[in-house]
Amino acid sequence: MKKKMGLFIMLVLLTTMVLSGCGSDKNTITFWTPLTGDDGAYMDQLVKDYNATNPEIKVKHVVTSDMYTKLSTVLNSGKGVPDLSIIHADRVPGYVKQGLIQPMTNVMKAQPELKQDNYLPQAWSVGNMDNTQYTIPLDIHSVVMYYNKDLLKKYNAEHFLDDNVITLDEMMSLQGKLDKGDYVVNDALLSWVILSQIQNFNGDIEENGKPAVDTPVMKQAFEAVKKINDAGLMTPNGEDGYLMFQSGNVLFSTDGTWSSTAHAKVEGLNFGVTNVYSPSADKFTNRASSHLFAMLKNDKRTDEKEQGIASFLEFIRTHSIKWAEAGQIVASKNINESPEYQKYMQSYFTKDEKEIKSLHIYTYEYYPYIAEALDTYSGDIVRGKTPIDEGLKTIQKTVEDKIAQSGQSTTK
Numbered sequence: 001m002k003k004k005m006g007l008f009i010m011l012v013l014l015t016t017m018v019l020s021g022c023g024s025d026k027n028t029i030t031f032w033t034p035l036t037g038d039d040g041a042y043m044d045q046l047v048k049d050y051n052a053t054n055p056e057i058k059v060k061h062v063v064t065s066d067m068y069t070k071l072s073t074v075l076n077s078g079k080g081v082p083d084l085s086i087i088h089a090d091r092v093p094g095y096v097k098q099g100l101i102q103p104m105t106n107v108m109k110a111q112p113e114l115k116q117d118n119y120l121p122q123a124w125s126v127g128n129m130d131n132t133q134y135t136i137p138l139d140i141h142s143v144v145m146y147y148n149k150d151l152l153k154k155y156n157a158e159h160f161l162d163d164n165v166i167t168l169d170e171m172m173s174l175q176g177k178l179d180k181g182d183y184v185v186n187d188a189l190l191s192w193v194i195l196s197q198i199q200n201f202n203g204d205i206e207e208n209g210k211p212a213v214d215t216p217v218m219k220q221a222f223e224a225v226k227k228i229n230d231a232g233l234m235t236p237n238g239e240d241g242y243l244m245f246q247s248g249n250v251l252f253s254t255d256g257t258w259s260s261t262a263h264a265k266v267e268g269l270n271f272g273v274t275n276v277y278s279p280s281a282d283k284f285t286n287r288a289s290s291h292l293f294a295m296l297k298n299d300k301r302t303d304e305k306e307q308g309i310a311s312f313l314e315f316i317r318t319h320s321i322k323w324a325e326a327g328q329i330v331a332s333k334n335i336n337e338s339p340e341y342q343k344y345m346q347s348y349f350t351k352d353e354k355e356i357k358s359l360h361i362y363t364y365e366y367y368p369y370i371a372e373a374l375d376t377y378s379g380d381i382v383r384g385k386t387p388i389d390e391g392l393k394t395i396q397k398t399v400e401d402k403i404a405q406s407g408q409s410t411t412k
């Protein structure tokens with residue numbers, strides 16, 4: 001019994017330490033991120049490399065799997081707020097509106113190279129509201145489309161890649177031509193694919209600040225993707241399409257830039273990367289997001305720590321080639337324009353202005369609610385379990401209900 005009580009006390013102490021973020025240590029920048037798994041390990045190494053330069057104030061990286069929940073807790077209490085965090089692009093509008101995020105003005109003054117010209121444009125702009133810069137970008141991570149080179153050759157479809165855009169018509173042209181057990185595309189990151197099609201059809205997810213889900217454009221997007229499923233060209237419902245691609249049974253896999261590292265470890269998988277499929281070769285979109293460095297409201301953050309944060313972010317700007325190993329599109333032009341970066345597969349998406357422009361980041365305040373609802377219902381709509389009209393009405397109501405609930409939130 002005493003051992004159990006001792007273990008319980010130890011767990012409480014550890015939890016308290018994480019939530020406090022060791023914020024009382026004036027010689028340490030407490031840095032929270034949601035980067036689990038390999039991503040966390042790569043960031044650990046970057047922090048270790050920075051600390052090895054012997055800065056006046058070192059950085060402590062704290063990986064927090066449920067970071068946004070914990071951030072809500074500490075921001076409400078005002079205690080234990082980390083000095084620096086990595087947040088996703090879609091969190092910026094809400095944090096700014098609620099006054100929970102501090103501008104990077106002093107940080108940028110301390111390190112003048114932390115400026116717009118030195119970063120990918122959309123990664124920088126998503127942190128700018130009312131001409132105030134609230135974040136410094138680390139990366140862009142996006143849904144992309146991998147292809148199996150051997151299967152393209154087998155089915156005489158290599159010419160699909162001639163213009164860098166795989167169209168729906170090209171995919172449909174393979175109907176009835178595949179061996180049993182082979183498929184044209186899987187359903188990986190299906191909701192991200194839908195969000196890509198929204199842009200391809202010149203639509204959006206908001207109208208005058210209100211969520212726009214139950215719309216003709218959203219219906220077009222679902223109809224386009226559902227057409228592939230109805231033709232029997234999408235991996236079967238309930239099967240792991242991601243693994244089926246790695247097993248060599250799928251021509252195209254719509255998963256993330258970060259997946260390139262996992263695909264590369266599969267023996268015999270001869271693959272490349274291109275843009276997510278589109279209704280027309282005239283326009284293509286890869287739905288993306290961004291990891292951003294942010295200073296959330298913290299009255300105990302000293303000027304000295306802000307200077308230290310500036311030094312750390314300048315180090316990241318010039319040394320984040322390590323982050324490319326995680327399969328991310330590094331936002332710093334110092335890195336993504338370097339010869340060393342070109343060996344990474346995701347460099348495809350920064351090779352020219354057209355590719356860079358294809359990386360679309362949604363910045364609507366209530367985007368997280370829309371993304372969550374699409375994740376929940378997209379599969380059933382595409383598979384025909386739920387009629388499109390019915391599904392869109394459900395998603396619209398779900399999002400509107402979430403917004404209404406958030407309006408009653410007590411979050412400061």
